Amino acid sequence: MKILVTAKRVEDPESKIKVKPDGSGIVGEGLKYKINPFDEIAVEESLRLVAKFPGEVVVVSIGGKEVHEQLRHALAMGATRAVWVNHPGALDQMAIAGLLQKVAEKEKPDLAILGKQSIDDDQSQVGQYLAEWLNWSQATFASKVESFESDAEKNKVPALVVSADLKSVRVVREVDGGLNTLDCKLPAVVTTDLRLNQPRYASLPGIMKAKSKPIEELTPATLGVDVTPKLTVTRMSSPPPRKAGIKVPDVATLVSKLKNEAKAF
Amino acid sequence: MNFDLSDEEKSFQATARKFSKDVVRPKAAHFDETSTFPKDIIKAGWELGLMNMTVSLELGGAGLSHFAQVLVAEELAWGCAGVATSMIANDLALLPVILSGSKEQHERFVKPFTEAFKLTSFALTEPSAGSDVAGLTTTARREGDHYIVNGQKQWITNGEYADQFSLFCTTDKAKRHKGLMCLVVEGRPQGLTVGKHENKMGQRASNTVTLTFEDVKVPVKNRIGEEGEGFSIAMATLDNSRPLTAMFAVGIARAALEHSIEYAKSRQQFGKPIADFQAIQFMIADMAKDTHAARLLAYQSACMLDAGQRNTLVSSYGKCFAADTAMRVTTDAVQVFGGYGYSKEYPVEKLMRDAKLVQIYEGTSQVQRLVMARELLKG
Numbered sequence: 263m264k265i266l267v268t269a270k271r272v273e274d275p276e277s278k279i280k281v282k283p284d285g286s287g288i289v290g291e292g293l294k295y296k297i298n299p300f301d302e303i304a305v306e307e308s309l310r311l312v313a314k315f316p317g318e319v320v321v322v323s324i325g326g327k328e329v330h331e332q333l334r335h336a337l338a339m340g341a342t343r344a345v346w347v348n349h350p351g352a353l354d355q356m357a358i359a360g361l362l363q364k365v366a367e368k369e370k371p372d373l374a375i376l377g378k379q380s381i382d383d384d385q386s387q388v389g390q391y392l393a394e395w396l397n398w399s400q401a402t403f404a405s406k407v408e409s410f411e412s413d414a415e416k417n418k419v420p421a422l423v424v425s426a427d428l429k430s431v432r433v434v435r436e437v438d439g440g441l442n443t444l445d446c447k448l449p450a451v452v453t454t455d456l457r458l459n460q461p462r463y464a465s466l467p468g469i470m471k472a473k474s475k476p477i478e479e480l481t482p483a484t485l486g487v488d489v490t491p492k493l494t495v496t497r498m499s500s501p502p503p504r505k506a507g508i509k510v511p512d513v514a515t516l517v518s519k520l521k522n523e524a525k526a527f
Numbered sequence: 528m529n530f531d532l533s534d535e536e537k538s539f540q541a542t543a544r545k546f547s548k549d550v551v552r553p554k555a556a557h558f559d560e561t562s563t564f565p566k567d568i569i570k571a572g573w574e575l576g577l578m579n580m581t582v583s584l585e586l587g588g589a590g591l592s593h594f595a596q597v598l599v600a601e602e603l604a605w606g607c608a609g610v611a612t613s614m615i616a617n618d619l620a621l622l623p624v625i626l627s628g629s630k631e632q633h634e635r636f637v638k639p640f641t642e643a644f645k646l647t648s649f650a651l652t653e654p655s656a657g658s659d660v661a662g663l664t665t666t667a668r669r670e671g672d673h674y675i676v677n678g679q680k681q682w683i684t685n686g687e688y689a690d691q692f693s694l695f696c697t698t699d700k701a702k703r704h705k706g707l708m709c710l711v712v713e714g715r716p717q718g719l720t721v722g723k724h725e726n727k728m729g730q731r732a733s734n735t736v737t738l739t740f741e742d743v744k745v746p747v748k749n750r751i752g753e754e755g756e757g758f759s760i761a762m763a764t765l766d767n768s769r770p771l772t773a774m775f776a777v778g779i780a781r782a783a784l785e786h787s788i789e790y791a792k793s794r795q796q797f798g799k800p801i802a803d804f805q806a807i808q809f810m811i812a813d814m815a816k817d818t819h820a821a822r823l824l825a826y827q828s829a830c831m832l833d834a835g836q837r838n839t840l841v842s843s844y845g846k847c848f849a850a851d852t853a854m855r856v857t858t859d860a861v862q863v864f865g866g867y868g869y870s871k872e873y874p875v876e877k878l879m880r881d882a883k884l885v886q887i888y889e890g891t892s893q894v895q896r897l898v899m900a901r902e903l904l905k906g
Contacts, residue, residue, distance in 0.1 A: 468576075
């Protein structure tokens with residue numbers, strides 16, 4: 263089985279994120295970066311599937327040379343090889359999906375697994391565009407019924423249930439109303455939600471093996487994709503600071519404030 | 528001289544840090560309170576490759592540098608010094624075999640620990656022989672192709688869970704250091720009794736026991752090196768482990784420093800955060816300065832090992848300074864927390880109790896000063 267999986271480089275939420283005074287973006291200085299947690303879950307799921315259906319996990323990331331860090335992390339977890347789309351500039355979701363479409367058409371995987379969204383822009387668009395443009399089925403917000411304490415999780419059983427003939431996959435999706443189960447024909451695009459699995463650590467032997475795994479360099483030009491942004495961010499601002507709470511003397515005052523000030527009912 | 532970590536070293540450090548933060552630290556208080564052995568955590572660390580790092584590739588280790596190992600040691604100790612000691616004491620126990628054993632002994636006594644999760648123990652200290660290593664009285668009497676061992680060992684880390692012991696004993700007490708010998712004791716031979724787990728002030732997750740040897744038969748082919756070489760084998764082992772012990776102290780100190788900074792920014796007195804007061808600022812500055820100085824000494828002593836240089840003096844600087852620093856830093860951390868620091872509900876008093884041991888084991892701060900003075904004044 264061949265799986266294409268993404269490893270986006272995102273700001274580490276443990277870094278203090280500050281908006282630039284001119285509202286044009288966030289302050290980059292002093293920030294730490296990591297692999298998008300939802301992509302890490304995607305890599306983990308891919309590794310579990312390929313343990314069951316031997317094949318390849320190809321991890322892809324888009325950006326400048328610094329994304330090699332995230333590719334090496336995925337390789338250290340156990341991915342087979344990496345693809346680096348070298349483009350250090352700004353990208354909107356359509357450009358990203360366009361680049362991934364070309365990579366998918368080149369690699370011809372059985373499954374493309376992406377994080378449902380990345381924790382920087384939180385757009386949740388790329389997987390959907392990708393499926394649409396490849397004309398593949400899509401199953402977004404893939405989750406798992408079994409808890410993380412279950413034997414299924416401890417034994418790293420894949421949550422995506424691929425048929426023995428590699429022709430379809432059953433995905434349980436986490437949606438607002440509950441759980442929605444879809445059977446998709448392969449190839450398909452699946453996007454991962456938080457409760458799909460617990461990603462493994464990059465073991466030290468894994469880190470050492472990753473050094474010699476290949477990273478193929480591609481560019482928007484070699485892929486034939488125009489990445490001119492169709493979207494521009496005009497302004498970024500911090501949410502207003504949380505106001506302190508107030509104490510009220512009695513229930514009547516509480517009801518009045520809820521009705522007249524908070525407009526709660 | 529480049530003080531930056533390589534990408535690979537950064538990755539090792541990141542894995543150890545994540546493991547320490549997600550797996551070790553959340554359970555640290557529990558294992559401290561109950562003084563129980565975190566076997567599952569240690570096993571998980573073994574599975575990630577955080578143990579046996581410097582064991583050669585041929586013997587199933589990762590063949591990594593001492594520097595890479597000290598990076599990991601700091602992260603593990605940051606999570607819990609007791610867990611770090613348990614994991615690294617295993618590596619320490621393999622060192623005599625690795626440094627002075629034959630190829631055949633490497634296969635028999637080192638490989639099993641890289642192939643499966645097992646623990647080994649370093650058995651040197653005795654009830655009446657701590658700093659005075661040469662004064663140890665566990666005797667080994669040769670009888671044909673066996674030694675008959677009698678004696679007692681004290682403060683033995685991992686003893687209860689060990690499948691193998693690197694034992695130091697004497698064939699002739701009168702010869703003092705020239706009589707010492709290193710034997711590998713396998714499993715639980717007849718006559719070996721493992722005593723009760725000590726109720727310690729700190730590093731309580733670490734299993735510490737006495738060992739009693741009553742006419743224990745150990746094959747002569749389990750002897751590492753020759754009779755009379757035991758002292759130099761022990762000393763060579765400690766040269767290797769001193770950088771690691773120093774880094775435990777750095778990890779403990781860093782944890783204490785981080786807690787103190789966070790607390791100082793949020794605790795308000797006299798209408799402002801206590802971080803605004805110079806008394807606290809100066810304490811925090813000194814804590815950070817000394818922790819980093821200790822770290823750099825430990826880094827250098829590890830790099831010297833990697834370069835094949837004799838590191839006795841620098842590693843002694845490192846172990847002594849780092850241990851004494853950790854004691855000062857953790858004591859100051861309790862002070863920054865004030866009354867809350869004194870309570871077990873807050874994390875810093877454990878750090879102070881954990882730090883104390885680092886001034887004592889692996890050569891007390893006093894013995895380190897003797898080692899340094901001897902190096903500086905000899906010849």
